[in-house]
Amino acid sequence: MFAVMSQERVDRHNRFLTVSSLLYLFVSYVFTGVFGSVGLIFANCINMSVRIGCSLKYIWDFFSTTSFNPIRRSLPSGSLLVTFVIVLLLTALSEACFCCGHGWPWKLLHVGVGLICLCCLLSAIVFIERDLCQFLHQRLPRTVTTRLDFIVNHFFVVNT
Secondary structure, three states, rough: HHHHHHHHHHHHHHHHHHHHHHHHHHHHHHHHHHHHHHHHHHHHHHHHHHHHHHHHHHHHHHHOOOOOOHHHHHHOOOOHHHHHHHHHHHHHHHHHHHHOOOOHHHHHHHHHHHHHHHHHHHHHHHHOHHHHHHHHHHHOOOOOOOOOHHHHHHHHHOOO
């Protein structure tokens, strides 16, 4: 962000970072006293959410005069979100039915359901988010992309 900011904007952003750091210290102190070590995790989540929100606002403002919208393009498609919800529901149902309290065979069945859901989710990502997969394919080191090519070509039939 600093590379495209004016000096006034950089100064304003530095003041924001100073204030948010002080607030983070205060919130982490309070949350650690109330929630113990988990409070530090909550404080980190709040701190990162505020910083991500600030970055999103800056990106939104920076590209507001153009037709290009990088925030919208970075969101997953609706069909992929539906896939995530289905996987969430299936794994929650599996946990309620098979996990914890029924013995090891049922726990292994729950793990199996989770693995099947993971494979289905990864398959959906490969088929739905082709642009993302091509982008990663171009940017990853050659040894990683060779292994990914092997996996995709042998386990998924992809026609690009």
